Amino acid sequence: MDFRFTPEEEAFRQELRSWLRENVPPNWEGVFLEEEVEEWKQGLAFVRKLAEKGWVAPAWPKEYGGMEASPALQLAYNEEMGYQRAPIGSIVQSVGYIGPAILFFGTEEQKRQHLPPVTAGETVWCQGYSEPEAGSDLASLKTRAVKDGDDYVINGDKTWTSNAHRSDWCILLARTDPAAPKHKGISFFLVDMKSPGITVQPVMNMANVHSFNQVFFEDVRVPKSALLGQENQGWYIAAMTLDFERSSLVAMAVSMAKRALDDLVGYCRETRVKGKSLLASPLVRHKLAEMAIEIEVGKYMVYRVVSLQARMEPGSIEAAVCKLYNTELDVRVANTGLEILGLYGQLHKDSKWTQLMGRFQKSYMYAIAMVVGGGSSEIQRNIIAMRGLGLPRG
Amino acid sequence: MDLGLSEEQELLKGFVRDFLEKECPETRVREMEEDERGYKPEFWRMMAAQGWQGMIIPQQYGGTGMTFTDLIVLLEEFGRALVPGPFISTVVLGAIPILQAGTEEQKQAFLPKIAAGELIMTLALTEPSARWDADGVAMPARAEGDSFVLSGTKLFVPDAHVSDCMLVAARTKESANPEDGITLFLVDSKSAGIQFTALKTIAADKQCEVAFNEVRVPKANVLGEVDKGWPIIRGVKSKAAVAACAYMVGLAQMDFDITLEYAKQRIQFGRPIGSFQAIQHKFADMIIDVDGSRFITYKAAWALQENEPDAEMLVSMAKAWCNEAARRVVAHGQQIHGGIGFTKDYKIELYFRRQKWMELMWGDADYHRELVADKLAI
Ligand SMILES: Cc1cc2nc3c(=O)[nH]c(=O)nc-3n(C[C@H](O)[C@H](O)[C@H](O)COP(=O)(O)OP(=O)(O)OC[C@H]3O[C@@H](n4cnc5c(N)ncnc54)[C@H](O)[C@@H]3O)c2cc1C
Numbered sequence A: 001m002d003f004r005f006t007p008e009e010e011a012f013r014q015e016l017r018s019w020l021r022e023n024v025p026p027n028w029e030g031v032f033l034e035e036e037v038e039e040w041k042q043g044l045a046f047v048r049k050l051a052e053k054g055w056v057a058p059a060w061p062k063e064y065g066g067m068e069a070s071p072a073l074q075l076a077y078n079e080e081m082g083y084q085r086a087p088i089g090s091i092v093q094s095v096g097y098i099g100p101a102i103l104f105f106g107t108e109e110q111k112r113q114h115l116p117p118v119t120a121g122e123t124v125w126c127q128g129y130s131e132p133e134a135g136s137d138l139a140s141l142k143t144r145a146v147k148d149g150d151d152y153v154i155n156g157d158k159t160w161t162s163n164a165h166r167s168d169w170c171i172l173l174a175r176t177d178p179a180a181p182k183h184k185g186i187s188f189f190l191v192d193m194k195s196p197g198i199t200v201q202p203v204m205n206m207a208n209v210h211s212f213n214q215v216f217f218e219d220v221r222v223p224k225s226a227l228l229g230q231e232n233q234g235w236y237i238a239a240m241t242l243d244f245e246r247s248s249l250v251a252m253a254v255s256m257a258k259r260a261l262d263d264l265v266g267y268c269r270e271t272r273v274k275g276k277s278l279l280a281s282p283l284v285r286h287k288l289a290e291m292a293i294e295i296e297v298g299k300y301m302v303y304r305v306v307s308l309q310a311r312m313e314p315g316s317i318e319a320a321v322c323k324l325y326n327t328e329l330d331v332r333v334a335n336t337g338l339e340i341l342g343l344y345g346q347l348h349k350d351s352k353w354t355q356l357m358g359r360f361q362k363s364y365m366y367a368i369a370m371v372v373g374g375g376s377s378e379i380q381r382n383i384i385a386m387r388g389l390g391l392p393r394g
Numbered sequence B: 001m002d003l004g005l006s007e008e009q010e011l012l013k014g015f016v017r018d019f020l021e022k023e024c025p026e027t028r029v030r031e032m033e034e035d036e037r038g039y040k041p042e043f044w045r046m047m048a049a050q051g052w053q054g055m056i057i058p059q060q061y062g063g064t065g066m067t068f069t070d071l072i073v074l075l076e077e078f079g080r081a082l083v084p085g086p087f088i089s090t091v092v093l094g095a096i097p098i099l100q101a102g103t104e105e106q107k108q109a110f111l112p113k114i115a116a117g118e119l120i121m122t123l124a125l126t127e128p129s130a131r132w133d134a135d136g137v138a139m140p141a142r143a144e145g146d147s148f149v150l151s152g153t154k155l156f157v158p159d160a161h162v163s164d165c166m167l168v169a170a171r172t173k174e175s176a177n178p179e180d181g182i183t184l185f186l187v188d189s190k191s192a193g194i195q196f197t198a199l200k201t202i203a204a205d206k207q208c209e210v211a212f213n214e215v216r217v218p219k220a221n222v223l224g225e226v227d228k229g230w231p232i233i234r235g236v237k238s239k240a241a242v243a244a245c246a247y248m249v250g251l252a253q254m255d256f257d258i259t260l261e262y263a264k265q266r267i268q269f270g271r272p273i274g275s276f277q278a279i280q281h282k283f284a285d286m287i288i289d290v291d292g293s294r295f296i297t298y299k300a301a302w303a304l305q306e307n308e309p310d311a312e313m314l315v316s317m318a319k320a321w322c323n324e325a326a327r328r329v330v331a332h333g334q335q336i337h338g339g340i341g342f343t344k345d346y347k348i349e350l351y352f353r354r355q356k357w358m359e360l361m362w363g364d365a366d367y368h369r370e371l372v373a374d375k376l377a378i
Helices: A007-023 A037-053 A071-083 A092-105 A108-119 A234-270 A282-310 A318-346 A356-370 A377-388 B007-023 B026-034 B041-049 B068-081 B087-101 B104-115 B230-265 B277-305 B311-342 B348-360 B365-376
Strands: A125-128 A144-148 A151-162 A169-175 A186-192 A198-204 A210-223 B121-124 B141-144 B147-158 B165-171 B182-188 B194-199 B207-218
Touching: A007 A037, A007 A071, A071 A234, A071 A282, A092 A108, A092 A125, A092 A186, A092 A234, A125 A151, A151 A169, A151 A186, A151 A198, A169 A234, A186 A210, A186 A234, A234 A282, A234 A318, A234 A356, A282 A318, A282 B277, A282 B311, A282 B365, A318 A356, A318 A377, A318 B277, A377 B277, B007 B068, B026 B348, B068 B087, B068 B230, B068 B277, B087 B104, B087 B121, B087 B147, B087 B165, B087 B182, B087 B230, B121 B147, B121 B230, B147 B165, B147 B182, B165 B207, B182 B207, B182 B230, B230 B277, B230 B311, B230 B348, B277 B311, B311 B348, B311 B365
Parallel strands: A125 A169, B121 B165
Antiparallel strands: A144 A151, A144 A169, A151 A210, A169 A186, A198 A210, B141 B147, B147 B207, B165 B182, B194 B207
C-alpha cells in the first residue's frame, strides 16, 4: 500500500505540467473532445507539438514512438493532461485503445504501418462498431465482410461514428461468418477511410455540434492486410479494446472533474451573496464537499486499476466499476456546477454574461453521453453482475 | 504507486481471517451482544498472543512495531468478522495517544501492558452535548494541590466499564478558543467517584455513561501538557475515524459476500433471484460502494502514516464516504434478503445494526463534509 509516485514519475509530471501550461491554447474551453472546426485544427496542431516531445503515447514501445512508460507514469500523464484540459480529442481513441489492440493482435507489418503515424500526430482514427440495430447488443451487428480472392468486400451501415468525417482510418467490426453464433462470426478490420464506397453523413448532436456521423459502406474493397487478428476473432478483440477504452479515458476524466471542482470553488470564493462569499453558504459548502469526496473516491478507483496493471494481475471488472462510477460521477459534477451557478449556469460560452466559460453547461450535456457511450451504465452493471460476480443470466 | 497489499500484509490478512473464522464465529458475536462485558478474556488473551494489541507499539515497549496501515488491514478483517470488544478502544484510543504524547515513564507504564493484553483502555471524550469538536469538552477539572479534580458526565464512551484506565478529556481553562484549555488525564478506572452505566445501543456494543464525582487525579497523570490536550485528541480522532472506516469496509464486504451467496441460492419464480436484473444492478452498486470505501480508506490511512499535509482532509473524505456507502450496502443487503433479513436468527441483521454504530462513531457524514468544506475554503 503505497500512494507515492517515484521521483522520476514526479519529475515527469512537473515537466509535463509546465509544458502544458505553455502549450495548451489560451482560454481553451476543453470540456469534451474539441469538436468544432476551429478547435479541431488547434487540437491537431497541439498534438503535433506533443509528438515533437515524444509524448503522444507514453505507454507504447519506443520503436513505435512511445516511451515504454510504466502504468504509474502513464497515470501521472493522464492526470496532468486531464487537469490541464489538453486538446487531444484527435488521438484519445487511437492512443487509448486502437493502438493497444494493434500492438496486441497486429502483425509486425500492421504495427509498423499504423503506429508510428499515430505517435507522430499524423493520423486520426474512428471507431465503427455501432449500427442502427446494434447498440448495446453490439454482437448482433449486420455489416458484412465477404471474402473475395485476397480481399474482403464490406457492406453495411455504421452509426454514432465520432470523428468519421475527419478520420484517416477506421476500426470496423463486420460479420464474416453469418452461420456462426453471433459472437463467433465477427471480424475486426482496419479500414482506410479513403476507400471507394464509403460515405460519411453528419449527425448533429444535442449540443448542436457535428461530432458523430452515420457511415455507409457500399462494396468497399479492403485487402487481406486489413484484417486484425484472426478471422472471426473480432468479438474477442473488441471486448478487450472496450476494457482498454474504459480505463484509459477515465483517468483523464477524474482529473478534469477535479479541475472543474477547483474552478467552482474559485467561483464561489469570489461570488458574494448578501455580502457574504458563497463559500459561507451551508448548502453550497455541502455540495462542494460532497463533490470533492466523490471525486477523490473515483481517483483511487483509477489508481486501483493502474495498480493491477502494474502488477500484471488480470483485472476482471475493475475497469467496468471504474468507468461506471466515474461517468455517473461526471453527471453529478456537472449538475452540481449548474446548481451553484444558478441562472448563469444555462449560458453558452459565447454569451458575454457567461461564467466559467460555460463549461458546466456543456459538460451537463456531454456527461450524459458518457453514461451511454463505451457501454452504457446498465451494460456495465450487467457485466459486473454476470461476468464479475457470476450471477446467472436472466 | 501501488494500492495492493504488501506480501506481509497479505499474509497477515489471510492469517487474521482464518483465525477469526475459527475463534470469532457468529455465535460468539451474538453471545457478546448479551454479555455484560462485551468481550471474553480468553479471546482477548489469544489476540494478545498473536501480538495484535501490540501491533503498532514499537518493540522497545513490547510490541511488534508494525505500521498504521498494517493495523488497518487487521481492522478490515475485524469488521468482516464483527469482532466485539475493546480492541479499537485500547489500541487506537489508548496506545496511540500515549505513544504520541506520553512521557517515557508513561510509555513504560502502559504500552508493554497493552501489548501483553493486560490492560484495557478507552478515551472519554464526548459528553451529553454529543459533539466531536472542542466545544464538546465542557467537563471541568480543577487543580487542587498536586491533583486535579474531575466532576461531570462523559457519554458514549466505548468499553469504559471494562477498562483499566481511561484517557479523559476535561476543561482546565475557559478561553475564547475552545481548543485551548483542554487537558488529557490518564485516569484509573477504579478511582473513587467514578460510576459506569452501560448504554443500550442499536449494535449492542458497549458504550457507557461515565459519571465523575470529585474524582482525584494526580498531576503526574496528565498526558501531554496541561491545557494543550486538543491537538493530541485531534490526532486520535483522525486515527479512530479511519479505524472505523476500515471496520466498515470489512463489514460491508462481508455483507456483500453473504448477500451474493444468498442471491445465487434463493429461488423465486423458478429461478435464482440473482438472475433478476433489478437485483444484479444492486450488486454492481454495492461493489462500487465497497471498493470505493476500501481505497479511500487506504489512502487516508497511508496519508496519516506518512504525515501527508492533506491527511486530515482525506480522513474526513474517507469517513463521510464510508459512512454513507456502507449504509447503502447494508440496506441493499437487507432488501435482497427479503423477510429473513429482518429476523433475529439470521446473520445479515448483525451487519445492518453494526454499520450504524460505526457510521456514528467519530463523526457522521455531515460532520465530516463540513470539515472537508472548511479545508476546501482555505
Ligand atoms: C457521444 C457518443 C459517441 C459515440 N461514439 C461512437 C463511435 O465513435 N463509434 C461507435 O461505434 N459508437 C459510438 N457511440 C455509440 C455507443 O456505443 C452506443 O450509443 C451505445 O453502445 C448504446 O447503444 P444505443 O445507442 O443503440 O442504445 P441501446 O442499446 O438501444 O440502449 C438504450 C437503453 O437501453 C438500455 N439497455 C440496452 N440493453 C440493455 C440490457 N441488456 N440491460 C439493461 N439495459 C439495457 C441501455 O442501457 C440504454 O439505457 C457513441 C455514443 C455517444 C453517446
